[in-house]
Amino acid sequence: MYFAHEDLMRCRFALSPLWEAFAAAHTLLEPDRQGYHLPWVRRARLPEGADLETFRLLVPRPGYVPDFLTPAPEGPLTSVADQLAGVRATPAARVEAELRQCLLDPRRRLPSEAVDPLLRDPAATRDALADLLGAFWDHLVRPHWPRIRALLDADIAERVRVLAEGGLERLMAGLDSRLRWDGSALAVRGPTAPDELHLEGRGLVLIPSVFVWPELILVSDEPWQPTLVYPARGVGALWSPEGPRPPEALAGALGRTRATLLLALAEPDTTTGLAARLGMSPGSVSGHLTALRAVGLLESWRAGRRVLYARTPLGTALTGGG
Structure with missing residues (x-):
């Protein structure tokens, strides 16, 4: 990931309640993501009637996850309601393109009866998924948000302190062991990392997450602002x-x-x-x-x-x- 001068000026931290809702549901579905969250897993209850089969289709391993489901927050105080409104405002053509990239991946060989209903009316699919994400928020994250938010706030505050004392190189080195900073480029090791990415003035959004572990997620496709979601400090003691x-x-x-x-x-x-x-x-x-x-x-x-x-x-x- 290559940074121009203006990209360095446009790096920012943000919190994403919607990302936590999305990743919380993903964590419930995959035991290998639950190591730090077992007390929460035992108490978590998915909403009655939640369309988990559709959600499973959208979180392939490996494969592309549609980015419109988790848009980067526009500011540090963006609410989950603002983010869900952003999902619903995604143009249907963009939704269709991302659904096709996810569902028609030849490696997955999904049957047409699973894929066609989702592609038939992308706008309706988008709105149904926004409703599902809202239900994930209400049932899985919202009851615990004060505790989660406090941990995420603490992570950002500590990262800002590191940045002030040691500069961008020390900040990037401390975010995750899978990151390497050489002064002008950030090497990201992970399944979502592209071979080469030039930020070209778009900057980078850094989002700590309690539910992203053990992954490190890089959102790099346009038109979305490049975003790096990394595991927050202290998750092991969260519950x-x-x-x-x-x-x-x-x-x-x-x-x-x-x-x-x-x-x-x-x-x-x-x-x-x-x-x-x-x-x-x-x-x-x-x-x-x-x-x-x-x-x-x-x-x-x-x-x-x-x-x-x-x-x-x-x-x-x-x-x-x-």
């Missing part, structure tokens, strides 16, 4: 019902709640994120974080409208590095 139990000595020195918060900050996080993870009120978490920061165990910094907390070297030493 933990509570924080790690602090050692008695640490709990005795700091108090059990503050010791638990200190242990939970193995990765930088926000007040909201910690509250969602630990089942505490944001106000209570905020007070304890302020106290820990006052005695030099935590540091904090602002990234946009979010405040991130992280252990200081002293705080890490007290936890034993855990």
